[in-house]
Amino acid sequence: MSEATANAGDLTGRRILVPESRDLELFARMMEQHGALCVRCPMVKILDLDDPAPARDWLDRLLAGAFDDVILLTGEGLRRLMTVARADGREAAVVAALGRARVLVRGPKPVKALRELGLSAHRVAPAPTTDGVIQALAEEDLTGRTVGVQLYPDNPNAVLLDAVRARGGVPVAVTPYRYASDSETGAVEDAIRDMAAGRFDFVAFTASPQVRRLQEVAEARGLLDALRGGLANTRIAAVGPVVAEAVVALGGTVAVAPESTFHMKPLVNAIRDLLARG
Structure with a gap:
């Protein structure tokens, strides 16, 4: 997707995979108010x-x-x-x-x-x-x-x-x-395939179990190569160091994370700051 779709941190036109469960709508709306197109795929229920x-x-x-x-x-x-x-x-x-x-x-x-x-x-x-x-x-x-x-x-x-x-x-x-697993396995599988095809600009992880759920589905469905390719093709946002460690353990690279305050709003702002820098 062209960088021209973002102006000074604007998320307009950015397709973002959102694996959050408990505060899914709150987190998605935080990004949608800046123009993001959020694809909801809740991964884990408490x-x-x-x-x-x-x-x-x-x-x-x-x-x-x-x-x-x-x-x-x-x-x-x-x-x-x-x-x-x-x-x-x-x-x-x-x-x-x-x-x-x-x-x-x-x-x-x-x-x-x-x-x-x-x-x-x-x-x-x-x-x-x-x-x-x-x-x-x-x-x-x-x-x-x-x-x-x-x-x-x-x-x-x-x-x-x-x-x-x-x-x-x-x-x-x-x-x-x-x-407990929240999303149907088929929805998680679709998300992995879409990541591998480069259909998301970001995936925004807010908890390490979300990363593990992706890995579990990939292993069960023979999609580990697709998941690794998806992690390479998609910029990864992590809410904090524990989530970042889980991403790295799976072979991914975190493109952006809050510097100090590890909550959803700072994560949204970190994504916007990254886009503003080009």
Whole structure:
């Protein structure tokens, strides 16, 4: 598509593949208001656990005062834990227990989730990544302390748990929600083929599971070469470093990402800035 279709960051005529699920319409409208033609292909849905017992057990330990520290990796994780607490009639008690612990968070989303409960973080990681959390842990003495660690699905994060142990702590992990495939496999397959044919100007990834879903479908349908070709033919926008790492692991190259604030609006602005530079 000709660069003449974009004027000073205008997205008019740009076809953008949008794999977002939870905030799909919000994200698509952010780009459509600048003239983009968004192709919606939601990849991943976030669901409650089929069996909330592991989350309930973790909350039992929190309420018993077993956790000296709590690490929150995602805002969604805290909200899902509170959903379990609310169902059990223990919401106020869980909020109070979190308020008594030292809480370390990975980034702005768990900060926001804490604020919704009237709480604040003891420490925020310098970068919203596992490495950032580990860097923050390097400044904490965890000797003899038990640390509740909220993980996210499909990542047991042994590196982080080992880092807690290396600082003298005992980690107790919980994964309070799960991912489910959202789009029909056929729609994802069509998106891969369209990427390979160069029919998109950008694909805008907002979460690493979206990248993994593309890979899973490509492997299942014999389209890995097409996916690699599509990643080469399509400029890739990534909302932050975790997503960028997933893209690189798949063999792609990230063309644009926000420099510091890893949200959807800064991602849209980063795409527009890239176009404005030509």
